[in-house]
Amino acid sequence: MTANWRNRNQVIRGQAYSGQPSTISITCKHSREQDRATKTERTDYKGTNMTLSTDKQQLIEQRIANDSKNIFVAYLLWFFVGMFGGHRFYLGESKSAIIMLVLTILGFVTAILIVGYFILLGVCIWVLVDAFLIPGKITTQKNIMRQQLTAEMST
Structure with missing residues (x-):
């Protein structure tokens, strides 16, 4: 299994259990709002976002x-x-x-x-x-x- 890292994007290539090659792509995009450890977004019962x-x-x-x-x-x-x-x-x-x-x-x-x-x-x-x-x-x-x-x- 090989892994390539480019611009915070992770691409994993490996073998599936069936023996056929498969590609799984996981994209990690970071923003300032997500990096803040002290803030979390929640949705209240009226459907509005609040922090x-x-x-x-x-x-x-x-x-x-x-x-x-x-x-x-x-x-x-x-x-x-x-x-x-x-x-x-x-x-x-x-x-x-x-x-x-x-x-x-x-x-x-x-x-x-x-x-x-x-x-x-x-x-x-x-x-x-x-x-x-x-x-x-x-x-x-x-x-x-x-x-x-x-x-x-x-x-």
Whole structure:
């Protein structure tokens, strides 16, 4: 394999796994904006470009780490009070948590009848599905928080 360097352009010629010669060309073009180590371009949720310093990005990430929901706490609430929607209250989804709570109470009250078992079965399935949705919900909340903080810091 040979390499030729010309004007910051890198050309690599070599053999592919199939045994046939192939050419891969990688172009490295440097500009002053890309060489600045303290500046990074980000796009906010409105689609406009903004430039944040590394210090501001670190502050944003630190605030996200401090203010975001803990996945361990969410799973503990899911395990112990998941039928009552405790994990959903913690994650800020109070409407669906109230619905889950009402359905669970309704299921226990009507358990004397056969209907209550079906309601409780539906809530149990909902709780099991929530076990797989918790990480995505926390990641979504972190991304929303990151976008909001980036918009605040850029102004």
